[in-house]
Amino acid sequence: MKRFSLLLLAVGCLLASSCSSPTPTIAAGQPQLGLQAWTFRNLTLVETLGQAHTLGIRYLQAYPGQTLGGGLTGKFHHTMDAAALKEILALALAKDVTITSYGIITPKDAAEWTVLFAFAQAAGLQEIVTEAKPDMLTAIAPTVAKTSLKISLHNHPAPSFYAQPQTALTAIAKLGDRFGLCADTGHWARTGLEPVAALQLAAGHINSLHFKDIAERGKRSRDLPWGTGTSNVAGQLAELRRQGFQGIAYIEYEHISPALFAEVERCVTFFRSAGAVSTNDLTRGLIAPAGYNLDVHAALASDRSRDSARWPAPQPLFAADLSNADMRTGAWAFSAEGVLAPTRPAEAKANGDLWTKESYGDFILTLEFRAQKKSNSGVFIRTTDIVQWLHNSIEVQILQGDEVKPVHLVGAVYDIAAPARVVPIVPGEWNRYVITAKGKSLRVMLNGEVVNKVNLDEWTTAGFNPDGTANKFKTAYKDMARAGRVGLQDHGGQVEFRNLFIERL
Known part of the structure; x- marks a missing residue:
């Protein structure tokens, strides 16, 4: 592990001096909306960038393995060709979309973490989302401390290692403020947790979110347009606002619906409607899902x-x-x-x-x-x-x-x-x-x-x-x-x- 730490520290010196790619300014006090590319995993990355642009979403969390498209061969991955990465970043810029985050990725050893950190530098990423175990997080902490990069622990449903938020909070407790959670509120609900309560427990340690509404809590049920499921998304947004969260809530719509774009669009509509009302109206449930009228x-x-x-x-x-x-x-x-x-x-x-x-x-x-x-x-x-x-x-x-x-x-x-x-x-x-x-x-x-x-x-x-x-x-x-x-x-x-x-x- 000592050799691993020395290798990562060397990478950290490079990252500290060159992780300065311009990124969008995120307004204080309100969550911002992003898209996890896994939502459109049946499309290429270039096509997904187009979907994000059409939806008016400026932030994209890419995942390892999506086909590039747009005349480019290969897949989006931290081992990809530098020239292809440069072309993808240019195509994203043309769509007014910034690839801000990458995951979920859990490197298997020191060498792969070194490659990943170099990729993050080249791509201008703000965040790496992982499910690395505590000993690995401790090993990379000195490198991360020398960068502006955030490392965010993601949770899958039980019985995965970080299914309970307290497990993740314990893992990052002594690692510094670059470490936090990529809180998957849908997977919390599938585990049987109440998402608002879990957000309250994680307050101050949330870097980003996979934000979701699902059909039934306590089961691996499907995603639904925000506001039509059982996850109290209005309450979640109110709690994030109360915390002053100013990071990105990524739409990760895992259900491949025959009306996928329309359902994601309804999530966007709900998010924007929620952002225009008071916290009191959010907690009172006065935001109608897209296509509904409360009166x-x-x-x-x-x-x-x-x-x-x-x-x-x-x-x-x-x-x-x-x-x-x-x-x-x-x-x-x-x-x-x-x-x-x-x-x-x-x-x-x-x-x-x-x-x-x-x-x-x-x-x-x-x-x-x-x-x-x-x-x-x-x-x-x-x-x-x-x-x-x-x-x-x-x-x-x-x-x-x-x-x-x-x-x-x-x-x-x-x-x-x-x-x-x-x-x-x-x-x-x-x-x-x-x-x-x-x-x-x-x-x-x-x-x-x-x-x-x-x-x-x-x-x-x-x-x-x-x-x-x-x-x-x-x-x-x-x-x-x-x-x-x-x-x-x-x-x-x-x-x-x-x-x-x-x-x-």
């Missing part, structure tokens, strides 16, 4: 008359014990968390639909749904026969996955009107419907976007749509009842519901 009355204002103040507030569609519902005995139930779903195992056959006992004519129905892969369901409205419902109800489609016929996609009024566009439904992510029925008019909003508008009076012939295409209904939609029951379909796969409210118009 249901504002969202629906166009459907309300001047007498709206006289109307009763929206009411729960179903009682907690489902006493106001019709169904097969025990077929549906609310969980303790307020999630409504069929009680059958996910792989079992459908076991019957759920119906309100009351009828509704003109109304606004709001609900959230979560569909697993290849799941199919629907929301029935104005149903007059819950046995022969096919020809006696109107269905707003719920579907995860592709469908050949656009009139069968999510957001469609089933078999009669396709949605305005294809909206990806990511398995395990909550989505929000607002369905407005008023006389002959139907309007469907999905995640804050109007995806369908239908004038029922245009459907004048049974079995046919206004454009001449066939549908399967024996009743012309202009003749469909203008009042009836509301129902939730169990049609296969696993679909869950929550926050179901209805307001009569």
Whole structure:
């Protein structure tokens, strides 16, 4: 280990005199937003730089092994050719992106650490992210002390070595202020930790973050757009602000979603919205995720008359014990968390639909749904026969996955009107419907976007749509009842519901 330390000290002398590449100024008092290139690992590094530029992100944490692209051969790595590194840095500069950090990398011996430090100097890095063990950190500490370089310990979920923040804090306790954490808040949550509490424990020792929201704490669940998961990202940002953290929170979106760019963009939108409000508003949860509106009355204002103040507030569609519902005995139930779903195992056959006992004519129905892969369901409205419902109800489609016929996609009024566009439904992510029925008019909003508008009076012939295409209904939609029951379909796969409210118009 003595020879190792001498070798690193020699490298440190070089780094101390030449680690002066210009880097972006980070504003005090607010976290800055960066991108971990692993998010777009299916793209080349050059393509990832383009994605960062499009998203308006200026800071990139590169990882070892990403294909370079842009006409360059090889991969981004601390052993890469100096000429290729120079070209990559120039391409990044042209996109107004700075490669500020590199990791996760854990060199195996002294020789590799020497190469890594030289690479950091050439690349103008601010930080190396590692999961090196305590004895290795102690060995490199004298070299790091002679530089402006930060060494940041990353945590993977349990049972990895640094899964608990206290383990990492103990490892760096006597190594100087260049050592800190690259706190992966998503992996903390997957370990079962509460991210805000973990940030509080690590206060003063956070160099950077892999910032995340995930579907379920305590499990290796998927990433979600910020604000739509269980990780209290607003609370995390409020805590970082309270600490005066002025480093970079890197988006590391590990789930390869079919709508990856759109989901990352929603994270960016949430971050920027959060940065524009007070800490008090953050802690009170007053930042709506992208595509959502926290004020249901504002969202629906166009459907309300001047007498709206006289109307009763929206009411729960179903009682907690489902006493106001019709169904097969025990077929549906609310969980303790307020999630409504069929009680059958996910792989079992459908076991019957759920119906309100009351009828509704003109109304606004709001609900959230979560569909697993290849799941199919629907929301029935104005149903007059819950046995022969096919020809006696109107269905707003719920579907995860592709469908050949656009009139069968999510957001469609089933078999009669396709949605305005294809909206990806990511398995395990909550989505929000607002369905407005008023006389002959139907309007469907999905995640804050109007995806369908239908004038029922245009459907004048049974079995046919206004454009001449066939549908399967024996009743012309202009003749469909203008009042009836509301129902939730169990049609296969696993679909869950929550926050179901209805307001009569």
